[in-house]
Amino acid sequence: MQRLDVEVLAKAREWLKSHTLWLCTVLNTYSKSRLERMKVIGGMSDKEIARIHAPIGLPINSKTPSEIALSVMADIVSKKIN
Template sequence: IELRVSPAHRLVIAGISPITAPCAAFAVTLGFEVIVCDPDEAACRALDVPGVEVHATLPSAFISDRTCHGATAVVALTHDPRIDDLAMMEAVRTQAFYIGVMGSQRTSQARAERLKRSGGLSDAQIARIHMPIGLALGSKTPAEIALAVMADIVRVQHGKALDEL
């Protein structure tokens, strides 16, 4: 019998949006340790997903203060560049196995330019970021988007290329 010991799979969700609760709930069901960070204390109090740790802090500060080990996924779900961009700038400096941020193809291209120009990120760092986030399932509702995000995280976690699906 082979016994492998590794850190628990962790999902750090940067920001609270309509996608956050279903994404956190899926992740808990999949066995992830889930941590949600948002600077809005009222939004943090209102988020009620069993098994989820919530921190009323700027996600970028949480990510830079804590170790995101190789079994960590970091996702930004707000569409707010002040939260999402800063979280991405910190996440690429970690060992996180998955880093992703929401937005259309056009928004993602603009974000990549911003991260390069303002954030000083290299092309290699920007290439680590899944943007747009998630599998292209044609998702419309918050739950469908959350499913697409978690499906993509599981795909990467298991080392599957998109063309293998």
């Protein structure tokens, strides 16, 4: 595991131990699965990993910054409602 991986895991655990309901990231699907594999090393529980939402944004094939922003905000509103 790379040094950056350890730092990211440590920061994610710190945020998840706060009052954060869920953590949204720009990780792609590959990175999210990699994070799930690293949980054993980082000591993260399945419950903590489940609170990490990645990648953020609804899958609407966003290309422009405004489309990406709309996708992200729609995802956040969807999570809040559900």
